[in-house]
Structure formats: structure tokens, C-alpha cells
Amino acid sequence: MKAYIRSSITKWVALIGLSGLWAQNTSVKDSVLPKEPYGLRIGYDLAKTLRSQTKEGYAGNEISADLRIGGFRYLAVELGSEKITLMEDSYTWTPSGSYLKAGLDVNFYDNWFGMNNMIFGGFRLARAHYEVKTESMMWYDSNRYWHPDQYAVATEIPGPVSGLKAHWVEAVVGIKAELFKNVYLGGSVRLGYLVSAPKLINAPNHWIPGFNTVTDEARFGSSYQYQLSYLVPLFERPKVYRKKKPQLESGGEDPFSGSRNMGQSGFRDSGF
Amino acid sequence: MRRIGYWLLLAVFFIQVGCEKDDICIAGDAPRWHISFRDAAQPDLPKAPESLWIIGADSTKPLTNPVPGSSESTEIWLPIDPTSSKTTFNLIAFGVLENDQLSGSVEQLAISYATEPKFLSKACGFTPQYFQVEGTWIEQSKSWIKSVTWTTTQITEDESIHTIIYH
Numbered sequence: 518m519k520a521y522i523r524s525s526i527t528k529w530v531a532l533i534g535l536s537g538l539w540a541q542n543t544s545v546k547d548s549v550l551p552k553e554p555y556g557l558r559i560g561y562d563l564a565k566t567l568r569s570q571t572k573e574g575y576a577g578n579e580i581s582a583d584l585r586i587g588g589f590r591y592l593a594v595e596l597g598s599e600k601i602t603l604m605e606d607s608y609t610w611t612p613s614g615s616y617l618k619a620g621l622d623v624n625f626y627d628n629w630f631g632m633n634n635m636i637f638g639g640f641r642l643a644r645a646h647y648e649v650k651t652e653s654m655m656w657y658d659s660n661r662y663w664h665p666d667q668y669a670v671a672t673e674i675p676g677p678v679s680g681l682k683a684h685w686v687e688a689v690v691g692i693k694a695e696l697f698k699n700v701y702l703g704g705s706v707r708l709g710y711l712v713s714a715p716k717l718i719n720a721p722n723h724w725i726p727g728f729n730t731v732t733d734e735a736r737f738g739s740s741y742q743y744q745l746s747y748l749v750p751l752f753e754r755p756k757v758y759r760k761k762k763p764q765l766e767s768g769g770e771d772p773f774s775g776s777r778n779m780g781q782s783g784f785r786d787s788g789f
Numbered sequence: 790m791r792r793i794g795y796w797l798l799l800a801v802f803f804i805q806v807g808c809e810k811d812d813i814c815i816a817g818d819a820p821r822w823h824i825s826f827r828d829a830a831q832p833d834l835p836k837a838p839e840s841l842w843i844i845g846a847d848s849t850k851p852l853t854n855p856v857p858g859s860s861e862s863t864e865i866w867l868p869i870d871p872t873s874s875k876t877t878f879n880l881i882a883f884g885v886l887e888n889d890q891l892s893g894s895v896e897q898l899a900i901s902y903a904t905e906p907k908f909l910s911k912a913c914g915f916t917p918q919y920f921q922v923e924g925t926w927i928e929q930s931k932s933w934i935k936s937v938t939w940t941t942t943q944i945t946e947d948e949s950i951h952t953i954i955y956h
Contacts, residue, residue, distance in 0.1 A: 607914035654906065656871040657914045658819035662845065662852060663870040671915070672872070675906055723911045733911060 551630045552753040558583045558693075558701065560746030562597065567743075574602035574611075577726075581744060588757055589624040593639065595742075599726035607668050608654035608721065614647020616727030618687060627759040633748075634694045635703070641687040643709070645727050648679035649720045675720065683714040683725045691742070699748040704741065711736040816910035819917050820947040821866035822876070822900060829935035829955040835863035838933065838956060842884035842891060843867065846877035846899070858884055866947055871917035875901045882933045882956075896934045897927040898952070902944070919944040924952060 562579035569576045579597030586592050600613035620641035626634055655668035663669070691705025709728050723731045729740045828836035839860045843852040855862040869876045877899035884893035902919040909916055924939040938953040 605911065605914060651915075654915050656819065656906075657814065657909065657916045658868070658871065659814075660819065660821065660868040662850075662868040663876075664872075669870070669872045671906065675915075719906070719908050721908060721911060721914075 551756040553633065553756045554699075554748065554750040554752075555585050555754050556749045556751035558746050558748040560701070560703070560744045562595075562742050562744050564741060564743035565597065565599070576600045579742070581742075581746070583622060583746075587754075589759065591622040591624070591635075591637070591639075592619075593622045593641070594619045595641070595727075597727055601724060602652065603721075603724060605721070607657050609652040610649060610721045611652055612647055612649045612722075612724045612726065614645055614681070614726040616643060616645035616647075616725075618643040618727065620687070620689070622689065625759075630756055632695065634692070636692050637690070637705075639689045641689060641707070643685050643687055643727060645683045645725050647681050647683070647726050648677050649681065649718075649722055650677035651675055651720060678718050678720045681715045681718070681722070683728065684712045685709045685714075685725075685728055685738070686712060693744075693746065699750060701746045701748065702744070703746065704743045707740045707742070709738040709740065711738065814910065814913035816913045817916060818913075819869070819871065820919070820944050822869055822944060822952065823947045823950050824865050824867065824898075824952045824954060825950045826863050826865075827953055827955050832955060836956065837861050837863045838880070838882040840882065840884045840893065841865075842879075842881040842893065844879045844881065844891075846879060846897065852878075858886070864950075869900070869902070869917070869919060869944065871904050874903070875899055880934075880954075894933040896932065898937070898954075899925045899927070900944075900952075901925070907945075922951070 560581040560583075562581065565577040565579050569578070577597065577599035579595055581593065581595040583591040583593040595618040596615070598613075598615040600611060602609060602611045618641040620639055622635070622637045622639035624635045624637045626636040628634055651674050654671045654674055656671055657668060658664075687707045687709045689705050689707050691703055693701045693703035696702050711725075711728065711731065714725065714731065715722060723733070725731060725738075727740070728738045731738060826836055826838055828834040837860055840858045841855065841860065841862060842857050843855075843865065844850065845852070851857040852867070855865060867876070867878055877897060880896045880898060881891065881893040882896070884891055900919075900922050902922045905918045905920055906915040907918045908914070920943045922939075922942050922944055924937070926934065926937040928934075934954055934956050936955045938955070939951070940953060941949070941951050944951055
């Protein structure tokens with residue numbers, strides 16, 4: 518891999534240098550501009566699938582998509598569903614439901630030409646639609662007179678509470694690395710801030726699909742994603758750089774200025 | 790880049806492991822049957838029964854709070870059995886324990902009810918709430934109770950008095 522990178526660096530430094538020289542003397546032609554593939558990247562969360570298989574009482578999956586909208590910005594969505602059976606001291610319960618997250622990612626990683634990796638940060642607006650079901654319960658009572666050994670087991674259990682909705686915002690940081698052409702492996706961590714969640718329902722409610730555990734006092738939650746994705750290339754656009762390449766600064770008519778000028782069409786390199 | 794990526798992913802995976810929950814129930818408790826003892830001659834005046842023993846029906850074990858044989862309790866809180874639709878207690882006044890034999894004036898009080906769950910918090914879970922409460926006072930031969938007033942039909946908390954015993 519190192520060898521590959523080194524050879525590609527040399528190759529491209531040479532090429533860029535040459536093209537810079539060349540550009541000073543001749544007019545720019547589109548055909549020499551390095552291009553980057555744009556398209557819809559569709560992903561699948563491996564972490565949820567793996568957890569579904571290894572952890573008893575959990576089932577979940579998530580599909581995601583992102584779309585480069587120019588510069589370093591990507592529109593991103595995730596759609597998933599989760600179901601988990603949680604055992605607490607005196608009861609067992611199952612929250613289940615689906616969630617949708619949509620937002621924006623910004624790539625902070627300046628790729629060399631030919632690479633298409635991301636170290637990104639972004640945000641999501643998220644909502645979940647779910648229900649909670651109590652599987653089994655005992656009567657919480659600190660007095661042990663009637664039931665000396667443990668809490669009394671309840672024989673009649675309240676029914677499921679459905680139609681619950683929660684909204685939250687999420688900060689995301691992560692990476693996406695191209696493993697093979699158009700195939701990416703990535704991961705992200707998310708910190709969620711719960712904006713609204715059902716209160717005072719007569720059932721446990723401290724786990725929300727897509728958000729994870731809700732703590733009693735705080736509104737923060739965290740989750741993660743470990744994702745395999747495939748880029749469906751739709752079109753190509755000239756490559757943009759986060760920083761100016763030093764080699765090009767001397768050239769008044771460097772070939773990459775062409776791509777910068779596309780800023781007017783929402784195609785800036787300094788988008789964020 | 791790829792190598793950094795793998796390490797990052799690995800780090801992310803381990804950050805997620807190892808969080809612990811603090812499960813201490815502080816949100817509440819099951820409500821108990823709150824009884825107040827009053828003087829039959831002066832209904833507003835609290836009056837503690839003498840040497841009171843409290844034993845659940847079908848049980849041989851006296852309630853430990855208040856201390857068995859105490860003559861100082863003007864108010865008592867009796868535990869309710871959430872798995873049954875009826876809880877019965879024997880209230881024994883002037884109780885004397887001799888050679889493991891308890892003698893005294895026995896009165897039997899019972900409540901019947903319908904139990905409903907109430908979710909308190911993650912750590913506590915569900916506590917019982919009692920509705921359609923109906924009280925019964927079974928008069929015994931050596932009666933020390935003059936009359937009983939049932940003040941409520943539901944026991945959802947035990948700050949307020951549910952039953953007043955005049956003696």
C-alpha cells in the first residue's frame with residue numbers, strides 16, 4: 518500500500534508539475550483536468566447486523582445513503598430499525614421501532630487525486646417511531662413482609678404502548694475509506710441530543726431505536742455505525758482541493774483554477 | 790489513510806463497550822396502608838394502642854415496624870400484598886408474649902382491592918397502585934376497637950391516612 522501511495526505521489530507530482538509548466542504556455546483544455554466520481558453511495562451498517570447475530574434479544578439493521586452535492590459537502594440519510602430486549606432488576610422490556618436520520622457531512626480530508634476517502638464531521642436531524650412492550654415484571658416494594666425473598670412476580674402485565682415518537686439532533690464524526698474501487702468501509706460515532714421524547718407513559722422508556730440509551734437526567738445519547746458502502750458513480754466533476762497545491766501557485770493560469778471558478782455554480786472548494 | 794481508518798474503527802468499537810448503569814431506585818416505593826389510631830372519646834386526639842402487635846393473617850411473623858409490643862404508635866403503615874386481591878392483618882392490643890405464646894385482644898382488619906401497575910423509573914420499575922379499596926373490620930370477642938372509618942377507596946400514596954381506628 519505504501520509503495521502504491523509513493524508511486525502514485527511521484528506520478529502525480531510529476532504530472533501536476535508538468536501540467537503546471539504546460540499550462541503556463543498553452544490554453545487550458547478540459548480534458549486534462551483531474552476528475553472525481555460523483556454519485557450516490559449506498560451503505561449498510563455491519564455493526565447492527567453483527568450485533569443481531571451475536572447478542573441475544575437484539576435485532577437491527579440500517580441502510581444509509583450519501584450524495585455529494587459539491588465541494589466537500591454530502592447530503593446523508595440513514596434509515597433503520599431496531600428491537601432490543603432489555604433486562605432490568607425488576608422487569609424485562611422490549612422497545613422496537615424505526616428511525617430516519619437526515620443531514621449533512623463535510624469532508625475534512627484532502628485527498629490526493631485518485632483517492633476518494635473521507636474524514637468527516639456533520640449533523641443529523643433524526644426521528645424515531647417506536648413502541649415499548651413489557652415482557653415480564655415484578656412489583657417493586659422495599660417492604661419484604663409478604664414476599665421475604667424477592668419482589669413479587671406480577672401475573673398480569675400491562676400491554677404494549679405504541680405510537681411513541683422521539684426527535685433528536687446528532688453530531689457525527691467518522692471516516693470512509695475506499696477499500697476497492699467504489700467500495701468503502703467506514704465508521705462513525707454519534708452524539709445525540711434529545712429534543713423531544715414521550716414523558717410520563719406508564720411503561721419503561723429509556724431506550725429509543727436509533728438513539729440508544731436515554732439516561733434519567735441528561736438528554737444525551739451516543740451510538741455508532743460500522744458501515745460498508747458502495748458508490749454508484751453517476752457523473753464526474755473536476756477535482757477540488759481544500760488547500761492550494763504549492764506547485765500551482767506560481768502558475769497564473771493553473772489548470773485547477775478552472776474548478777475554483779465553478780464556485781459560482783455552487784462548486785467551491787472552500788465550502789465549509 | 791486506510792490503516793488510520795482501521796484503527797479509528799477499532800477505537801470507536803471499544804469506546805462503546807464498558808459503560809455501566811447506576812441502578813438505585815430513589816423515585817418512590819409501593820404505597821402502604823396508612824392507619825391512624827384515635828381516642829374514641831375525643832375523635833381528634835391521637836391515641837396509641839397499648840402493647841400493639843401486628844401480624845398478617847396466615848402468618849406467624851409479627852411486623853417489625855413498629856416494634857412489636859410498642860405502646861407509642863399513633864400511626865402505622867401496613868404492607869399490602871400486590872399479588873393478592875386482599876390483605877388481612879391481626880391487630881393485637883394488650884399483647885403479652887409468654888413461652889412463645891402471644892395473648893391479647895385480637896382485632897382483624899382487611900382491605901380488598903384491584904392492583905394496577907405504575908411505572909416509576911428505570912431503576913425502580915413498576916410499583917403497585919390499589920384501586921376500588923374496600924375495608925372490612927371483623928369484630929372479635931375481646932374487642933378493643935370502638936369504630937373504624939375508611940377514608941378512601943384508593944391507595945396510591947401513603948402520606949394521607951387511609952383508615953382511622955377509634956379505640
